[in-house]
Amino acid sequence: MSLRGFLNMIHFILKGEMKAKEPILYPIGLVAKMFGISVATLRLYESEGLILPQKSQGQHRSFTEEDIKRIACIRSMITEKGLNLAGVRMVFSALPCWNIKNCSQEERASCPAYLDSHDPCWVAKSAESVCATEDCSKCPVYLELSECHTIKHILKKYWNPAE
């Protein structure tokens, strides 16, 4: 069954238990099963800064459909393109978030994601970054990179070779 077909099926099953318009959150065990990987692997992706799951008060992790698309992209970079986790992180770090968020020169000057980082901006950011207090899991920069087929398009759109 395709990923889309699986999501549709789970969506149908869970829909009855959710309030209308509430995004469906998929528990970590189910997501691990969906991809045929272990829960520990998903936790590793999180500790490597590749995914930002939602956490309940009891620290239980759950995933949105966007997260699941992102995990599918990470899996394909690893299993089809032969990247390791550092390589995937490097791909995510290439996105010029400062152009998407229109950061001023002053804001760039104090942001590690702009200055020098091999990590995605949501990992590299510091207390001095303009978005220090933002929830990165809801930021367009993080969300735009959910699907592998959009990466090249996003880079073409936002990358400025003069920088």
Ligand code: SF4
């Ligand atoms: S809010 Fe987070 S994901 Fe968005 S640009 Fe800032 S560090 Fe990056």
